[in-house]
Every structure is written in C-alpha cells, then in structure tokens.
Amino acid sequence: MEPQNSTTEKILAAIETSHITPRPKWYFVVRNILLWIPGLATTLLGAYAVSGILYGVIHAHLENRLYTSNLHQIASLIAIPIIWVFSFIIFSLITIAFLRKTNKGYRHPAVQLLSLSLACSVVIGILFYEVTASSLAGPGTLYRYPTQHQQQAIWNDPDDGRISGIITGLKGSVVSMTDFHGNNWAITVSTIPADEIKLLKMGNAIRVFGINGMDNTFTACRILQWELLPVENTPTQHILSTHPLATTCDSLLKGLPK
Amino acid sequence: MLQTLSHLSEPMAEVSDEALVIKCKKDPQYFAVLVDRYVPKLTRYIRRRSLATSDDIDDLLQNIFIKVYRNINEYNTSLLFSSWIYRITHNEMIDWYRREKRRTTLSLDDETQDLISRLMTEEDHTSRFSNEEQKQFIIKTLNTLDEKYKEILLLRFFEEKSYEEIADILKIPAGTVAVRLNRAKKELQKRLKNYGTTE
Numbered sequence: 001m002e003p004q005n006s007t008t009e010k011i012l013a014a015i016e017t018s019h020i021t022p023r024p025k026w027y028f029v030v031r032n033i034l035l036w037i038p039g040l041a042t043t044l045l046g047a048y049a050v051s052g053i054l055y056g057v058i059h060a061h062l063e064n065r066l067y068t069s070n071l072h073q074i075a076s077l078i079a080i081p082i083i084w085v086f087s088f089i090i091f092s093l094i095t096i097a098f099l100r101k102t103n104k105g106y107r108h109p110a111v112q113l114l115s116l117s118l119a120c121s122v123v124i125g126i127l128f129y130e131v132t133a134s135s136l137a138g139p140g141t142l143y144r145y146p147t148q149h150q151q152q153a154i155w156n157d158p159d160d161g162r163i164s165g166i167i168t169g170l171k172g173s174v175v176s177m178t179d180f181h182g183n184n185w186a187i188t189v190s191t192i193p194a195d196e197i198k199l200l201k202m203g204n205a206i207r208v209f210g211i212n213g214m215d216n217t218f219t220a221c222r223i224l225q226w227e228l229l230p231v232e233n234t235p236t237q238h239i240l241s242t243h244p245l246a247t248t249c250d251s252l253l254k255g256l257p258k
Numbered sequence: 259m260l261q262t263l264s265h266l267s268e269p270m271a272e273v274s275d276e277a278l279v280i281k282c283k284k285d286p287q288y289f290a291v292l293v294d295r296y297v298p299k300l301t302r303y304i305r306r307r308s309l310a311t312s313d314d315i316d317d318l319l320q321n322i323f324i325k326v327y328r329n330i331n332e333y334n335t336s337l338l339f340s341s342w343i344y345r346i347t348h349n350e351m352i353d354w355y356r357r358e359k360r361r362t363t364l365s366l367d368d369e370t371q372d373l374i375s376r377l378m379t380e381e382d383h384t385s386r387f388s389n390e391e392q393k394q395f396i397i398k399t400l401n402t403l404d405e406k407y408k409e410i411l412l413l414r415f416f417e418e419k420s421y422e423e424i425a426d427i428l429k430i431p432a433g434t435v436a437v438r439l440n441r442a443k444k445e446l447q448k449r450l451k452n453y454g455t456t457e
Contacts, residue, residue, distance in 0.1 A: 007301070007316060008293045011323045015289075020324055022286075025331040103334065106429040 035102045042091040043117045043124070049085060050125025092117060152180045158212040164226055167204050175200055187218045191249050196223040210249065221249035275339035282330060293323055300347055307351065307412055322350050341426035348427055399449045407442035414439055
C-alpha cells in the first residue's frame with residue numbers, strides 16, 4: 001500500500017527527518033498516575049479533616065470555656081476545622097482541574113467526582129477517627145496535635161488560674177504534677193469537690209483550675225480530666241477526704257458550673 | 259522508513275483503526291496507513307471549521323500527525339481512535355486560532371450543503387431553507403453563534419459524531435454534550451426565525 005497523496009508523503013517525511021519517535025508507554029502511565037495523585041491526596045486530606053473536625057468538636061472542651069478568658073485562643077481552636085474545610089475545597093478544585101487531563105476523568109461531571117471524594121473522605125475520616133482516637137500512636141497523633149496544642153496553651157496560664165499536666169506524685173493533700181512545658185508543680189487539692197478525687201492517680205493527665213501561689217505552688221479548686229491523653233490503668237489512690245470548698249475557691253468558682 | 263509500505267502484504271481496508279494502532283505500536287510502518295486514512299477526513303474537517311489556506315492546512319496536518327505519532331502509546335482502546343485524533347485536531351485548531359487570532363468560521367462546500375439540509379430537517383425548516391442563498395444565510399447565522407455552540411453543531415451535524423464521540427473529543431461529560439447541543443439548536447432556531455424579516 002503506497003501513500004495516496006503528497007500530503008501524506010510530506011507528513012511521513014517530516015516525521016522521518018525530524019527523527020521523531022513515539023514516547024514510551026511508561027511515560028503516559030506515570031503521567032496518568034501523577035494526575036490522579038491530587039485527587040487521592042484531596043480525599044485523604046478530606047478524611048484527615050473529617051477526623052480532625054470530629055476530634056476537635058469532641059475534645060475541644062467548649063463546656064469549659066467559662067473557665068477561660070482568652071477568647072483568641074478559643075477562636076483559634078474553633079478555626080482549625082474551618083481551615084481544614086477551606087483547604088479541602090481548594091484541593092478539590094485543583095483535583096477537578098487535574099482530572100480533566102486524565103484519560104477518563106472528564107467523563108464524569110465535576111459535581112459527581114467531588115461528591116464521591118467527599119463521601120469517601122467522610123467514611124474514611126470516621127473510620128480513621130474511630131481507629132486512632134483512643135491511641136497516641138499512629139497517624140491519629142498528627143491531627144491530635146493542633147487541638148492538643150491549643151488546649152495546652154489554654155491550660156497553661158497559672159495567673160489566670162489554669163494549669164495542666166501529668167501527675168507524678170501523690171503525698172497527703174499535695175499532688176506533684178509536671179506540666180506540658182516540663183515545670184514541676186506542687187498542687188494542694190484539699191478543696192476540690194469529692195467526685196474529682198478519683199482523677200488523682202499517678203500518671204493521669206489532668207487540668208487544674210485554681211489559685212496560683214508562690215514558687216510553683218497551686219491551690220486546686222477544680223480538677224478535670226485531660227481527655228486528650230489516654231488514662232493509664234494505674235490503681236486509684238484515694239488520698240483525700242471530702243472538704244467543703246475554701247472561701248477563695250468559692251469566690252473563684254462563683255457563677256461557674258460545678 | 260515510514261514511507262515504504264510495500265512490505266505490508268495484508269489488505270488494510272478492512273482493518274479497523276484501533277487494530278492498526280496496535281500494529282503501529284509494534285511496527286511504525288503501519289502509521290502510514292493511518293495517515294493515509296485520516297488526511298482526507300481531517301482536511302475536510304479543518305476546511306469546514308476555518309478559512310485556512312491549503313498551506314495552513316498542510317501545516318496543521320503535519321503538526322497533528324506528529325503529535326499523534328509522538329503520543330501513539332497514550333492511545334488506549336477505551337475510546338475510538340477517530341475520537342482521539344479529532345481531539346488532537348480540535349486542540350491543534352484552538353492553538354492555531356490563538357496564534358492567528360482568528361475565530362472558528364464555518365464554510366460552505368457541496369457536502370456541507372447536504373449536511374445543512376440534515377440539520378434543517380431535524381429542526382423542521384426544510385421548506386424555508388432550500389435554495390443556495392438560504393443555505394448561505396444558515397452558514398452566516400451559524401458563524402454568529404458562540405464558539406462552543408458552533409463547535410458542537412459542527413461535530414454533530416457536519417462530522418456526524420455521536421454524543422459519546424463528541425464527549426471524548428471535547429473532553430466533557432456526555433450529559434454536558436446533550437445540554438450544550440440542545441442550547442445550540444435553540445439558539446440557532448431563535449436566530450433563524452428572523453429569516454425573511456431581516457433579509
């Protein structure tokens with residue numbers, strides 16, 4: 001079979017003289033995979049965002065907002081999930097733009113792809129949260145960090161009556177605690193409500209609301225569980241009997257929920 | 259040598275495009291058959307949608323087939339080869355319009371006139387648009403439409419592509435093709451209604 005016309009001959013000659021060769025198949029396979037990566041990344045980022053939002057909402061301790069006066073920090077805490085949502089939208093748009101360049105991505109409407117990605121993100125995100133929420137190890141630690149970091153910032157303000165950390169010693173009515181910045185505290189716990197005594201266990205992570213004293217001493221008015229860290233399974237050591245709230249704590253807790 | 263096709267003993271007329279591409283990936287000589295097969299079709303397509311000169315068409319065809327040859331391993335049989343090569347042509351035409359600062363301009367030839375009759379039959383305008391002058395008016399009206407409408411009408415009624423093929427050529431979902439085609443026809447109908455009152 002010979003070329004039909006001169007145009008065909010010219011085209012073939014141009015290919016021949018320019019030494020044009022077909023690109024290898026792997027080039028297109030790799031390119032196609034690379035084009036799908038933003039889509040997968042977006043879905044995983046979405047899953048991460050969903051986990052983060054769940055974690056943020058469940059562990060934000062917004063019920064304790066009355067104990068804190070730093071509205072900026074609270075606002076930052078609430079902003080984290082919103083930032084995640086916005087970043088998800090931006091990544092989704094990038095993904096759609098890339099999908100148009102893939103072999104078959106254009107066959108599906110953008111809304112369909114976005115909905116599918118979102119649905120996958122929600123399902124994976126819930127599973128991700130369920131699997132990692134109770135463990136410090138694994139990828140869950142990544143999304144814990146912003147919430148935990150914000151919480152630590154809020155609960156590391158002795159002058160405003162808030163400290164937090166891990167119990168390192170129990171002696172009489174004084175609890176030794178190392179806060180998340182490595183400072184050691186001697187906390188008098190004789191005035192806390194009876195039902196909070198059970199939180200005083202070696203290795204337990206707690207939040208303390210009370211009055212700052214001299215030389216890293218602190219008088220606790222309320223003890224709250226630091227729920228962001230797992231509670232060690234150490235035996236409960238009751239060291240206190242019930243005491244009525246001290247006058248100073250009374251004034252401190254006036255109007256706050258008990 | 260791509261030009262030497264004499265060693266291809268089997269008759270090529272019955273071999274599908276897709277089978278030819280597979281052969282071409284193993285033996286580049288078969289590319290000459292594809293070129294031979296598509297030069298007339300693409301020449302007609304380019305001529306229909308532009309006022310390109312013969313030299314322009316030769317240049318465009320050369321660029322198109324170089325791209326096809328270079329990217330032949332990208333083609334997979336999940337879509338028709340004709341859709342794939344029309345897509346490359348479509349993109350090359352867009353680049354050419356940009357370079358030349360031109361718009362898609364449909365032109366009239368003998369075959370196009372028959373296709374206009376087909377389009378008009380579908381739109382039930384046969385009796386009103388039957389003579390040469392009236393068909394020229396239709397082409398003129400088509401050329402006033404938006405690029406995206408003009409392009410989709412051209413592919414559907416002039417190149418006689420299916421919705422799926424158009425979707426693959428323009429890289430849009432098939433649903434979007436249907437919607438856009440419907441809008442294009444309505445827009446054309448609206449403009450043609452003025453025929454007789456403005457002419």
